[in-house]
Amino acid sequence: MKKHNLVSRLELVNITKQYPGCLANDNISITLMPGEIHALLGENGAGKSTLVKTIYGVVAPDKGDIIWDGKEVNIKSPSIARDLGIGMVFQHFSLFETLTVSQNIELCLSKTQLNKIGDLAARITQLSEEYGLNVNPSRYVHSLSIGERQRVEIMRCLVQSVKLLILDEPTSVLTPQEVSGLFGVLRTLSEEGCSILFISHKLHEVTEICHKATILRGGKVVDTCVPNEETPASIAKMMVGDLAEQDAGYAKKEGTERAFNVENLSLPAKQPFGTSLKNINFELKSGEILGIAGVAGNGQDELMAIISGEDERNVKNSLSLDSLDIGHLHAGERRKLGMAYVPEERLGRGAVPDMSLTENTLLTHSDGFVKNGLVEWQSIKEYTSALIAKYKVKCHGEFSEAKSLSGGNLQKFIMGREIGQNPKVLICAHPTWGVDVGAALAIHQALLELRDQGAAILLISEDIDELFLLADRMAAVCDGHLSPVVRTEATNIDQIGQWMAGTFINNSSLHTQEAKA
Amino acid sequence: MIRIQARTEPSSLMKVASPLLAITLTLIFGCILFSAIGKSPSQALHVLLIAPLADSYNIGEMFVKMGPLLLCAVGLSLCYRANMWNIGAEGQLLAGALGGSAMALYFIDSESAFALPITLLAGVASGMIWAAIPTFLKLRFNSNLILTTIMFNYIALYLLIWAVHGPLRDPQGFGFPESAMFADSTLLPTLFESSRIHLGVAFSIVSAFIAWFILSKSHLGFQIRVFGSDEPAARYAGFSSKKLSWFVMLFAGALAGLAGVSETTGPIGQLVPNVSPGYGYSAIIVAYLGRLHPLGAILAAVFMAVLYMGGDLAQIEMGIPVAVVSMFQGVLLFFLLACDFFINNRLAFSNQATN
Structure with missing residues (x-):
């Protein structure tokens, strides 16, 4: 210069x-x-x-x-x-x-x-x-x-x-x-x-x-x-930020048996702005929260989409739920087996903006509310009212359109809706992004409660504080690679920060990719 | 300076006002058009819009035209709700007319009570097959549904023309490209003594209510609405786009096929080359004019049928070419799309010059 x-x-x-x-x-x-x-x-x-x-x-x-x-x-x-x-x-x-x-x-x-x-x-x-x-x-x-x-x-x-x-x-x-x-x-x-x-x-x-x-x-x-x-x-x-003073305020748990498994998952990017996933392996146990850290755009969205089935490519042998291969099932079938998701985009993906909260409950929660193909609107209305009360969602009522809610309240609603299905596995992306402190606390507690009931939770977040607070085990993604998974007590911000920067990726694999590109 | 500005929220007023505004603008355009060709605008509009409703015979004829328009439009409304851009109602209608007529001719000497239901089912099935092929091509090969359905309209038309010139031509018909008149056992009964209103018209109104019921009460209808309103949410929820695509396309094909077979076994009574004056295309306008709501489609279909009737009357009484009707339809769709633009956008007036 x-x-x-x-x-x-x-x-x-x-x-x-x-x-x-x-x-x-x-x-x-x-x-x-x-x-x-x-x-x-x-x-x-x-x-x-x-x-x-x-x-x-x-x-x-x-x-x-x-x-x-x-x-x-x-x-x-x-x-x-x-x-x-x-x-x-x-x-x-x-x-x-x-x-x-x-x-x-x-x-x-x-x-x-x-x-x-x-x-x-x-x-x-x-x-x-x-x-x-x-x-x-x-x-x-x-x-x-x-x-x-x-x-x-x-x-x-x-x-x-x-x-x-x-x-x-x-x-x-x-x-x-x-x-x-x-x-x-x-x-x-x-x-x-x-x-x-x-x-x-x-x-x-x-x-x-x-x-x-x-x-x-x-x-x-x-x-x-x-x-x-x-x-x-x-x-x-x-x-x-410096996290020394943000000590974990919640007890860490150890998971029991394996609930969900990802094995040798490699997937080329679908879009020009996407990240391809490179040989991802991890297991998720019942009764634990596994946190995945990473800078945005390093493969988190792609990982979430392939696990949820929104990315419809067949990865039959790479995903299993309770030892059952699910990689070839479509998103609806995976939900029926006990998977639930809280997506990063609340409005437009997690909830339909122009529809009422009642209709948005039905969006993913149809069990028990559909008989002979017909919707039992009355009972789903009552259920939605109860959901709103339980999670203290601020709105005019179950008839409110999703777009009229603030981000934090809508997130509490979506979280409550997904937890209400008693999922075996919950995949949760950036649950408190842009949410005020009170709502974030409520969301954290709901997640921990679900974990203590024995559900397996995958928590994808850019907020390191949150991951250290909630996760029982942690890993990081960088450029579509997943770092080793470690217990949260056994790691620290320096190590996770280095992993986010990709230090765990060995040089040989990087070179082969550059050669390919 | 006038600028176009995106609204933060779609205007609910404009959603309702847009079709009314479009009709008004179309009528104003009509007045200018009629003055330009030297006809009195007031008389022309009277013949076009009022006369079709002036006596019971005309009202009856209006309903006869409304039937196929509504049947096609109801099916299209569901397709468009699910983001399936089916332009093929015309072809599905013609396929229904062809398949139904072939069955009716098979029963030409029969007096069986099953002859009519089987004939109608043959028409419905033909319409469904005609809708199924482009649907399959789209889901399997990701072909463009708009293009394939339009192509299938032409294939159906020429198949029908070939049939009336060949295998289905009346042997005693002096070589005219028409089938024999169908037997009474395969003709749709009329509902009233004095008019030609037939069972097909009743089918159309029932179909609108069925479609409304599906959309508002069933889980399937809910999934269709989610798909139309917010596709990422539908995928997130795990709704199967394949299943929904098949459902709406087959439903639309069945209704259009029913419209076709109802025309040939109803008011026409035989298979002729010009079964439809473009009902399947006009139904696209009807579906949008009815805001893709099955019950809204009833009102829109009545309006469009009045326009069809009025066009006939204007030709007879004032010597106005019948092409004016097509022109009216085109202009109506044009204004409707233009007005719909203002559901999501508005004009902003400002003094600030832009550079």
Whole structure:
């Protein structure tokens, strides 16, 4: 990084943004120098995306100032941001597949910008050579790979002579070779004085390329560091916080016999943004909670989908319930055998937004309420009322639509509904994500009560505190690999943090994957 | 500046108001159209919309047209609720007419009391088979249901034309492409002395109530509603999309087949090449106009039947080409889709210039 001058490129001063029921950004101050590559780190919901949307003019902050090249600015819209020289590459690209590269780029330029550029195709070719982007202006977007499309997005920013480039998890869709290509481009940009704000979950990349890092937790800046002086594990620890004082408040239990087993589960990713699962093995015992830690997007969603049967691919020999193979059964049949699930998305997956709570009870709980194919609405109404009372779900009544409930209350309802079926195995993803403290406590107690009744519980969470609090045994996922499973008392935050960063994966398996990619 | 803004919540007012608004806009468009071709708009609208309901004979004829429209629309409503984009009601209707007619001709000398029920069942089964093939192709090979059902409409039409020119042609029919007139034992009884309202019309209204019952009272209907409203939730709950797809498609095929066989054994009394003036296509509009609700479809089918009747009357009384009806239907669907856009979006007025 060359120091071009001493005036900062961008300075955020006490940025605060309040959403209903959630303080997304709490007095955040960050300074970016010209040419600096700055990492923005934090768990899901830490406030990273709100902050970059503020910089790009998509979200208006409630309080705080933005200072650009030494002058205070008011960025009211993305077009103002672009005029200042701020470019952003979103995680999901916004390109028209049926248009060419240069047509796509032309679409987001104003008339004055176009006149200034003149021959757009020539400019793209020139920039492409200058930065080694290898973007051909006349190619159609549908014929481009994911990595090439990302370079088109970057080109779109370069054409507008960008001074600050914001990248939202840019490497999550790239192969290792493409990642090193991208880093080359970023280094060139940085040397020319372009600042880069880099959001990533992959800590080794941050230590590799970033000059500075800011760590957010719960909407606040909790730490800053110089990444190449840190290790991925030490950064992971900053992200999730010091847990020394959060000692486990609940008694740990030892499971009895094996209830659910996953054996040699390998599965390629279904979607371009997905993670493939790599030889996952674990067993889940009755009367225990097995916690799985991991940074978002490392295979948790894929694991949940294949266990629940929502991913309909046949994995007959890899999943068993009470020694019975269930990998070939569809989701409904698995439920009938005693599996229940609490998904990460409450509204739209765990509950139908436009339907009443009564109907949402029926969604997964039809046993005893359907006779001869007809629904016994009266008895399911009464059951739902009792459920609402038992779990203290705040709503107008069993007729309330699911979308009218707050996230925490809806989560209590879903948790109660799933527990009410007396499942043998409960798979539970991020149960208290975005939930207030009171509701989280109620959910924790419900889970522990279910465990003590002898159910086997798989708890997938990004919240390490929660895992240490509840889980009897723990493991971590990284890039679709599962770490060894250990008893919670026998491990500590450092070890789990290192596992989250992938230290348990032996190098040989990593190399074979890179070779394949 | 006027901008289009997404609503945070779908407007429940617009859900109801949208079909009414679309009908109003269609009528305004009609007035302009009739003035342009030199006809009095008020007279034309009167002939088109009021005259079909003016006397008992016309009302009877209106119901005769409503029957097949409603049968097809009820089935389509369930399909669309379950996100199965079945455009093939026309083909399923023609298949029903063809299969039913073949059976009716088999019974041409029979006086058995079972002749009519067996004929109707043959029509229903033919419609179901015609719906089953595209369903199988979709579930097995992930083919596009819209395209395959449209193709099957044409296959059914040409099969039917081939049949009336060939194996099912009346040997004493002087070479006309028509079957023999069916025996009385295979004709649908009429419900009233003076009109042509036949049992098929009663079937259609009963089918709407059955579909309503399935949707609101049965677990299967609940699953269909969840599928239409929130597919990830349906998959999470473990509802089998295969089972539901088969059910709605076979149900729609059966009703469309029943509509076809009821036409040939009812008002027509034989198999002719032009069994349907596009009932299966119009039923798509009826289903949407009825908000995909089986009981709403009854009202929408009455409206569409009035339009069909009115079109005939306008041709006879005012010399307006019958193509005007198709045009009205198209414009109605156009306005309906345009109005439905405002269920989830609204216009925002602001003075702020955008750059």
